[in-house]
Amino acid sequence: MVTMNVAVLLAVIVVLRLRRRTQSRTRNDEKLTVVIVLALGVLIAPTPLGQGILDVLGQLASGVTQASR
Incomplete structure (x- = not known):
């Protein structure tokens, strides 16, 4: 339960940080955003x-791979 609460908090922080204009971001600001997302x-x-997201992305990747053949 605590993991999901921290994850929700980080998700909110990521959304707020990504809503900012691109021009106003510094290199350190972008690095901090990457660390938070990781x-x-x-x-x-x-x-x-997370397991559901992994399954969906795996199916999507295999579908793209099969479509490109």
Whole structure:
């Protein structure tokens, strides 16, 4: 339960950071956003939601691979 609460908080932070204009971001600001997104991914990955996302992305990737043949 705590993992999902932290993940929700990080998701809100990511959305707020990405809503800012691109021109106003510094290199350090972009690096911090990347670190936050990676932390969010690590928190979501072991949850059922993360496993569902992984399954959907896997199916999407295999569909694209088969369509390109």
